Amino acid sequence: MLEEEYVLGTHEGEVARLGLQHRVWRRRALDAWLEAGFTSGQTLLDLGSGPGYATLDLAEIAGSAGRVVAIEKSRRFLDTLRATAQQRQLTNIDTYQLDLDRDALPDVAVDGAWVRWVFAFVRNPRELLRRTRAAMKPGASLVIHEYFDYSTWRVTPRSEVFESFVAAVMQSWRANGGEPDIGLDLLRWLPEEGFRVRRVRPIVEVIAPTDYLWQWPRTFILTGADRLADLGTISAERAREVKEAFLRSEASPETRMVTPAVIELIAEAV
Numbered sequence: 200m201l202e203e204e205y206v207l208g209t210h211e212g213e214v215a216r217l218g219l220q221h222r223v224w225r226r227r228a229l230d231a232w233l234e235a236g237f238t239s240g241q242t243l244l245d246l247g248s249g250p251g252y253a254t255l256d257l258a259e260i261a262g263s264a265g266r267v268v269a270i271e272k273s274r275r276f277l278d279t280l281r282a283t284a285q286q287r288q289l290t291n292i293d294t295y296q297l298d299l300d301r302d303a304l305p306d307v308a309v310d311g312a313w314v315r316w317v318f319a320f321v322r323n324p325r326e327l328l329r330r331t332r333a334a335m336k337p338g339a340s341l342v343i344h345e346y347f348d349y350s351t352w353r354v355t356p357r358s359e360v361f362e363s364f365v366a367a368v369m370q371s372w373r374a375n376g377g378e379p380d381i382g383l384d385l386l387r388w389l390p391e392e393g394f395r396v397r398r399v400r401p402i403v404e405v406i407a408p409t410d411y412l413w414q415w416p417r418t419f420i421l422t423g424a425d426r427l428a429d430l431g432t433i434s435a436e437r438a439r440e441v442k443e444a445f446l447r448s449e450a451s452p453e454t455r456m457v458t459p460a461v462i463e464l465i466a467e468a469v
């Protein structure tokens with residue numbers, strides 16, 4: 200399994216970026232898990248776990264009487280998860296190195312499942328949703344965070360350079376078989392694939408450079424521009440222009456950013 204199959208890579212800088220991303224979004228995830236009924240003693244599925252930041256939180260929720268099943272394609276990410284779990288003496292995590300586009304899911308029956316920014320990157324998201332349902336007990340809860348309108352990502356004062364960067368991100372995503380606005384499709388597919396939708400909530404913020412949430416898009420821009428240049432989606436010169444334009448915007452206290460629109464879905468397996 201090639202690590203370079205990931206649009207953003209699996210290097211140490213990306214591991215660190217994903218860690219910050221989880222810290223920024225952790226409160227949202229915890230609130231959704233609480234509403235979904237995730238609790239001690241359950242078996243919980245983390246689909247596309249990455250380096251395992253959410254997995255570790257889920258393991259603490261499940262406790263010693265429960266389990267977390269973490270599924271991830273990247274060996275490097277799984278090695279990071281296993282090392283951190285060992286450091287924190289968490290022994291209730293089962294890891295599987297699987298490609299969600301082609302490999303069968305483990306033979307498990309879970310009480311809850313968590314998916315964040317995974318359906319958007321696979322080539323057959325509806326089939327993955329179907330396989331996820333097959334791994335869930337009747338009554339189990341599925342919590343999803345995915346984008347439904349990535350193009351809401353803007354800054355004001357408006358920046359042509361920034362908006363072209365967002366367009367390039369979406370182009371690269373789709374060129375690799377993904378769909379940045381997959382949340383719109385998931386909302387339609389869930390009832391057709393054996394789920395009852397319990398909650399739908401949009402998540403979009405308007406933030407200033409001083410807000411902690413700002414650090415999430417910031418790290419993506421400063422590493423993602425170079426990654427797009429490496430992939431040949433934009434030139435190295437354009438990547439430099441993107442970063443310089445962003446840093447100029449960030450330096451002004453009057454700048455505001457609208458984040459990419461995320462849909463939070465909580466559904467029950469029926």
